[in-house]
Amino acid sequence: MNLDALLTLKLQCLWALVAFGAVSSLAGLLTWGERKQVSLIQDRIGPNRANLRFIRNWRLFGLFHIIADAVKSMTKEDFVPAGAYKWMHLLAPLISLGVSFIAFAVVPFAGPFTIRWRDVPAVEIPLLGQFFPGQTLHLSHFPVSFQAADLNVGILFVLAVGAFLVYGVLMAGFASNNKFSFLGAMRAASQMFSYEIALGLSIIGVILIYNSTNLSVIVERQGALIFGIIPKWGIVTQPLAFILFFTCGLMEIKRIPFDAPEGESEIVAGYFLEYSGAKFMMFLFSEYVELIMLAAMCAVLFFGGWQIPFVSQAGISIPLLHVQFAWTDLPWVAAHKALGIELVNLAVVLAQAGFFAFKVVAFCWIMVTVRWTFPRFRYDQIMRLGWRRILPLSMVNIVLAVGIVLVEDKFKPVIQKVLGY
Amino acid sequence: MEGNALNLIYQISFFGIAAFAVVAALVVVSAKNPVVSAIWLAVCFIAVAGIYALLKAPFLAMVQILVYAGAIMVLFVMIMMLMDPGKMEAGGAGQKVVRAFAAAAGAVVTVVLLVLASTAGNYKWTAWSEVPVGTSEAIGRLLFTRYLLPFEVLSLLLLAAVVAAIYLARRREASK
Numbered sequence: 001m002n003l004d005a006l007l008t009l010k011l012q013c014l015w016a017l018v019a020f021g022a023v024s025s026l027a028g029l030l031t032w033g034e035r036k037q038v039s040l041i042q043d044r045i046g047p048n049r050a051n052l053r054f055i056r057n058w059r060l061f062g063l064f065h066i067i068a069d070a071v072k073s074m075t076k077e078d079f080v081p082a083g084a085y086k087w088m089h090l091l092a093p094l095i096s097l098g099v100s101f102i103a104f105a106v107v108p109f110a111g112p113f114t115i116r117w118r119d120v121p122a123v124e125i126p127l128l129g130q131f132f133p134g135q136t137l138h139l140s141h142f143p144v145s146f147q148a149a150d151l152n153v154g155i156l157f158v159l160a161v162g163a164f165l166v167y168g169v170l171m172a173g174f175a176s177n178n179k180f181s182f183l184g185a186m187r188a189a190s191q192m193f194s195y196e197i198a199l200g201l202s203i204i205g206v207i208l209i210y211n212s213t214n215l216s217v218i219v220e221r222q223g224a225l226i227f228g229i230i231p232k233w234g235i236v237t238q239p240l241a242f243i244l245f246f247t248c249g250l251m252e253i254k255r256i257p258f259d260a261p262e263g264e265s266e267i268v269a270g271y272f273l274e275y276s277g278a279k280f281m282m283f284l285f286s287e288y289v290e291l292i293m294l295a296a297m298c299a300v301l302f303f304g305g306w307q308i309p310f311v312s313q314a315g316i317s318i319p320l321l322h323v324q325f326a327w328t329d330l331p332w333v334a335a336h337k338a339l340g341i342e343l344v345n346l347a348v349v350l351a352q353a354g355f356f357a358f359k360v361v362a363f364c365w366i367m368v369t370v371r372w373t374f375p376r377f378r379y380d381q382i383m384r385l386g387w388r389r390i391l392p393l394s395m396v397n398i399v400l401a402v403g404i405v406l407v408e409d410k411f412k413p414v415i416q417k418v419l420g421y
Numbered sequence: 422m423e424g425n426a427l428n429l430i431y432q433i434s435f436f437g438i439a440a441f442a443v444v445a446a447l448v449v450v451s452a453k454n455p456v457v458s459a460i461w462l463a464v465c466f467i468a469v470a471g472i473y474a475l476l477k478a479p480f481l482a483m484v485q486i487l488v489y490a491g492a493i494m495v496l497f498v499m500i501m502m503l504m505d506p507g508k509m510e511a512g513g514a515g516q517k518v519v520r521a522f523a524a525a526a527g528a529v530v531t532v533v534l535l536v537l538a539s540t541a542g543n544y545k546w547t548a549w550s551e552v553p554v555g556t557s558e559a560i561g562r563l564l565f566t567r568y569l570l571p572f573e574v575l576s577l578l579l580l581a582a583v584v585a586a587i588y589l590a591r592r593r594e595a596s597k
Contacts (some may be wrong), residue, residue, distance in 0.1 A: 018499040085454075085457075088457070116570065135553075146482060150478075151479060152479055152556060153479045153480050153483045153557060156480070156483035156484070157483055159483075160483045160490065163486065163487055163490035163491060164490055166494065167463065167490075168492070170497065175454055186498070189494050189498050190498070192491070192494055193491075193494070196491055200487075207488060296529060413580060
């Protein structure tokens, strides 16, 4: 291990923390945002009572409910049923929450960024430098990726983690020793059989077209342009796959219309019926983290991840319209040389991260709207949908994807010539 | 010195994960409740996937988790459907015979492993970092060239199993 590798490792750890913080804050906001949005849909005001007494009853749109809810659930009695499997009852919410966070390790939050400064010899680095005598830290060309782990099998990692989401549900339902909870767990298991294969098959088309299972590579290749003007996002090349993936994803995170494991009107609260206080809060919170995970995966696989159409680290370019603008053409950047380019690159990376966040929040909004718009499917309907509709369609989609790849290989130069770019 | 430190980390991780897998496997066979067994089986498979990851075979690790996460879920549902959850912990009459068979099978596996371990010196070992066998590219290439025939035979076998399962389920439905 040398100084460069050490810095990369440190940045990855730091990024893991930042991603964790960002996701948990968004999840916390969503607990409030969802209630606020449903009240908009149902023509109510929604949560607005929590306030700061000492600042003139400051309400801040009810945002203090996030804190109030957390405090309330922490101080409530933690009830464990007498006939429960104690350790499994405790472990289930921990697994649910832990597993739902893990998938964010492979999500690329912004484009790669290169530090262009100067090489720093080990002597100039305080404390740590003395362990690496005679080495230098190559900051003159140091790539930084905004991704905790750049796994080659990123997609498979997300799928594998997703497959374990149902285990928390299962353990909760089984350990509670309650018939309703148990029914919820069985429903979750049967639901998993109906979506899991279709979920895996639906993204094979994406893997084929972008020719990689690495999420950062997939996002990078979505920056290409079809006919020189349409961004090559997954939604353009694989619209059917997006619909199938989104549906299966909704099944995986157990949201309405696929919330059979919870089914308030049928089995009370399903798998987390016997949970109260902090453990209940953990289930609730993990549901929102899963929601953000699905939103992030939709954005990464089908909506270009951090890609902003036509904008890159180099400049703005739309080949078909012969628009070509390099950042270095800006008079201010040209005047400041290296520093100017560095700052522009940083601004682009920030814009990309912001754009990614926007896409994720937009998907969260869509899912919340879906939740308060559609009724629940019966669980035999869910099974039929998974096996008889989504599975065959996802197989058709794979054939379509192969066709697209073949056509693209053959005709790309011809089309480029015809359109003249 | 740095290579040694890295090696040490790998060694410690390997023995930690391996010990965890063995403990989990022991719980699987010793737990009284079959559902507890199923969950520890999942833990055991995750540990094995960890060993694959240490061997620089990320694809195998992920497939291991993906396949077995679903498989154990099937196992769980089977347990629920075939057994009465209330009476799960009581030992049946056939328990002794089952135990004897299990012990015999365990003994055979142990003997085979010991024999293999004693002949380990006969094999040519390569450092794990030199042969990229566990990446998706390497496995895909091998499956479509060197092992094409076994791969196709396997998929045919699976297809036959699927058709047979559907046939059996249908026949029972028809006889109702």
